[in-house]
Amino acid sequence: MRTPSYWFTDPDKPDWRARLLSPLGWLYGFGTARRVAGANDAYRASVPVVCIGNINAGGTGKTPTTIALAQRLISQGKVVHIVSRGHRGSEEGPLRVDERQHGADQVGDEPLLMAAFAPTWIARDRVKGVQAAEAAGAEIILMDDGFQNPSVHKTLSIVVVDAVKGFGNARCIPAGPLREPxxxxxxxxxxxxxxxHARAQTLFQQKWDKVITCPHATGQLEPLQTGMDWEGMNVLAFAGIGLPEKFFATVSDLGANLLRAEALADHQPLTDALMKRLEIEAAALGAQLVTTEKDAVRLPDGFRRKVLTVPVRLELxxxxxxxxxxxxILAG
Structure with missing residues (x-):
């Protein structure tokens, strides 16, 4: 889904569409509050469960955050498992993701990417996913998303937000980008x-400081150094992530000559027809096809060698x- 532009206007001067849709946004937020209230009956795992979630709909950086936390905990000797819902069209689960056997259409692109770093499970029923990870020997479980899902007790809840977008116009869907106030x-x-980046963090702090009532950490997505020389390379970049413009900015910052940027819908299937069109356009421009790690796992087999990937990692x-x-939580 492409996010409407009016979602990210000034909260004090909302777009007329946001004002018009505000009653529906209030109802959406009320529905979330009622759902979250059911957390008293949540399943309590025998090991800590860390939820990496968001208040905004769409891309905020949850997947890079989950990967960074997994790497940090693993470096400390912890047995980490990740639990995700997958996405629409993926299997019901609980299913442990196997990079050698599963495709993005079966398990989802994000779980397939995360499985390269830690054992990853998909399950429509989060309780069953957590129980499967427990049974497999997890010492700590990272739950990708699910901040508004009351079915599993969270030992620790981390909310991730994009510093540039912030909390948008501070209204709930469909009037704004929020799942809850x-x-x-x-x-x-x-x-x-x-x-x-640093300037975005400063502006975010200035704008939202009054509503931040918990400890606040900051991070930035940095391209992983792979030895690739991007300077002056003509590229056609495409991305089917929550905020594709962030990826395009990263490509430009690497020194590449961004001749065309194709923003796709989040999780959009990369069909042979779509990729053939992009290949023809890139050839006409004399450009190299470039995409994200998350998109790369959805590439048809015939295009995996034709597309370069720009991996990024969260740095704090x-x-x-x-x-x-x-x-x-580990001591408790």
Whole structure:
């Protein structure tokens, strides 16, 4: 889904469409509040469950955050498992993702990507997914998304937000980008992680400081150094992620000459027909096809060698707030 532009206007000067849809947004937020209230009956796992979620709909950086946390915990000797719902069209589960056997159409692109870093499960029923990870020997479970899902008790809840977009116009779907009001989400969050460059972080802090009521960490997505020389390379970049413009900016920042940027819908299937069209357009421009890691796992077999990937990793300058939160739950 492409996010409407009016979702990210000034909260104090909302677009007329946001004002018109505000009653529906209030009803959406009320529905979320009622659903979250059911958390009293949540399943309590025998090991800590860390939820990496968001208040915004769409891409905020949950997958890179989950991968970064998994790598950090594994480096400390912890047995980490990841539990995800997959996406529409993926199997019901619980199913442990196997990169050698499964495709993105079966398990989802994000679980397939995360499975390269830690054992990853997909399950429509999150309780069953968590139970499967427990039975397989997990010492700590990272739950990808599910902040508004009350079925599993969260030992720690980390809310991820894009520092550039912030919380948009502070209204709930369909009037704005929020799944629930910011203040309501902050009451349940144990840690807020904003993802973006230094200037965006400063502006985010200035704009939203009054509603941030939990510890706040900051991070930035940095391209992984692969030895590829991007300087001056003519590229046609395409991305089917929540915020494709972030990827296009990354490609430009690497020094590539971005001749065309094709923004696709999040999780959009990369069919042979679509890829053939992009291949023809790239050839006409004298450009190299480039995409994200998440999109790369959805490429048809015939195009895997034709498309370059720009992997990114979440970097935190200061891990102290995250480490303190993790140490607290692991000690408890």
């Amino acid at each position: 910011v203040r309501a989400g902050m009451k349940r969050a144990d840690l807020l992680l904003s993802v973006g 300058e200061d891990w102290s707030a995250v480490d303190a939160a993790l140490a607290r």
